[in-house]
Amino acid sequence: MNPYKILNIDQNATKRDIMAAAARAMKDRNFSGKDVAIAQKKLMNPVSKAIHDFLYVIEIDTSPVPPPESAESGQTLDFEYLGFPDSDQ
Amino acid sequence: MGNKKPKNTDKLLEKAEKLLEKGNYQAAKKEFEKANKALKSDDIAAKIILCDRGIEQEKAKDLIKKGKKSIGKKMLKEALRCFREAYEITGEDWLKEKIETLKMEVSDKDLLDNAEEAESRKDYQKAADLFKQAHENLKDNTLLLRMAHCLVPAGRHREALDIYASFSSLNGRDLYDYGFASAQTGRFYDCLQAWDKISKTGDQFRDQKKMARDAMAASMSADTDIPLESLYEQCCYLESHGYGETMSPFFEYVKRLLIKKLWKEERYPEIHELIYPWGDDVTVSQLRFYTKLYFRMAFDSPEYLDYLLMFWLTGLYNREIFSKTKTEGIEPERLFDEFVQTGENLIRRYMDSGVKDADNIFFAWSAQKALMSRIDKLMTALNEDPMLICTPQFAFRFGLAERICQIIEKNQDRFETASDYLETGAYYCSFGRGLVHLDKKEYATAFETIKTIEGGYHPEFESYCRNRIHFEYGLHCIETKTTPPHGIFEAAADLFDQAPEMETMFIDKAINAYEDEYIKYFETALKEIVDHHPSPGVKNALSYLMTVSGIKQSNKALLNLRMLETVLMKALKLNPENELAKTTLEKVKKDKEMDELVNALDRFKFNKAAKIAAETENEEVAEMFFEFLTEQYNQLEQADIEPEKRILMLNELGKWGSRADHAHPLLQDIHESLTRYQQG
Incomplete structure (x- = not known):
């Protein structure tokens, strides 16, 4: 189980944030108390947190890249209606 | 009625009655009329009326039959006329109902005819509306497709698409129409997916597909309501149709967006699908x-x-x-x-x-x-x-393997042992793939893998790799009690030179083998190895296993003493310090002499027995001979025989005894007895 998901925090969370998030998660009851406690324990331990940071967080560059040509959405084509095309057309 | 009927009128009436009975009303009527000309009878007039009714009924039947045939031929108007005339004759209710239904059908047919006529005039707006009405009347879904087919050239694309959406699959011209309407509403990918299913290709159609793809490429944007999965699918489509060169950065961007989304949703196998196969x-x-x-x-x-x-x-x-x-x-x-x-x-x-x-x-x-x-x-x-x-x-x-191999090769001095150097290089040489299988205990796969790989780039590493795989595969065969491929352990000879720890490990396993089958396999393997690698360890291990194997076989009576002796001699030749072989050989020799002694005594070959006792290094053998002589002597002493004969036999015993050991105490007893008997 992803401890960040359970506690609904990101990897920048401090120990204080983690504890607060665990209290909140216990209250929200979206996950079992055991899961929340395990998630908290995993992130409070610095070595375990480093491993989970590595495992659950990915760095992917998603800065926008525009397509080579932009067109208005819903543009239409002005081509002739052929009906059912024949191979000899 | 006192008039006498003419004879021929009776015949006429008789004939007419018969015809009436048979239902041939027309002919019956004719006969009745002929008769009535002469007789002017009310009865006959009534019969004529009966015939007329029959004729009418026949006519109605024919009309119904004709009407039904007309329906079959889709000649609804003709059918309607027939049923109407039949109804006028019979007045039957069902005919009335049939006439009403036909009237509606004729009206729908007219509607369809009008629709088709409008379509042929290219008045698609009107045709579409007429097909719509016809569909409402007839509830026939094919009419919906005909309607959509008219809506498309009429420019009412969205209405057409709504209709196509209600069909799970389309064929032929409907695919084209759907694609056309989709393209006209900016849904280029839908258009192309439909058009790609059309196998027919003409230049114009090919051009239109190209235009649709161009338009799709131009309208691509990540800022859209389309789910990322679908957007990525569209990117893949364009990429496979030659747009990769110009649009690659955008495609990659969409892929990254999708990966990020899937990662967040922990859909890892789907991410794998996106990135696999990895690039070079x-x-x-x-x-x-x-x-x-x-x-x-x-x-x-x-x-x-x-x-x-x-x-x-x-x-x-x-x-x-x-x-x-x-x-x-x-x-x-x-x-x-x-x-x-x-x-x-x-x-x-x-x-x-x-x-x-x-x-x-x-x-x-x-x-x-x-x-x-x-x-x-x-x-x-x-x-x-x-x-x-x-x-x-x-x-x-x-x-990267070749580069790594080269670096290892140039830096042998940086490794602690030659074995470390060879093993490290072996993993990255071309045969290293086999070594990876070996690590996973996939012995047969490792063995087969290297058969298919061409080496020759790093002979030192490749040789180590091949030797190790052959050796470990052979060892695995032994451990699974399978006969190893012949000659496979010859590879061990080089390997033991390259990696002495392998030799130690193998020898350790060999000398600790306890089951007969393991011993047999290890012995065979060591025999293969020793010719190429006659190290003391290998020779000693082989010597030991030969001894153990010989003893076990001898115990099972599979080897006689002579054969066992030969085996032990060979074992001692390999390792003269083999204590087990030495002690066993001593015992074998003794047993062999004992056997020979007993054999000689059994066959009364006392001179031979005396010779064995004289030559043996084993005291037990000589002792046994003298035990035999002592027993013979005691029996002779107690026997009631003639003195001359007793003296003769004592002399014989003394002669055999002195040949074996002239100082044996028994000879003194024999001598004393002889002296006593000779003196009388």
């Missing part, structure tokens, strides 16, 4: 990502443990990746060990839960952990590209 090269950021992804996948399913093996250690040993992982107050070395352990714990988890092959993965993991440590030490000392610190699988997959 790999960047540090890709390696970082693969390291994480395949750990996550292996965490969720053991079927990805091979990928964990390939990437986890490679990723962790990469300085550019791991250096970013820091934790205050924790030594980097400790953190590194914890990361490595995390991978190991995952494999152990599957081992503990009995997952098939997890044990083998763990063996490979352990071997590669040691290998990675060596390669890291080498590459770091040489300040080489961190990407070269990688598992063999990674090196082969991303084309």
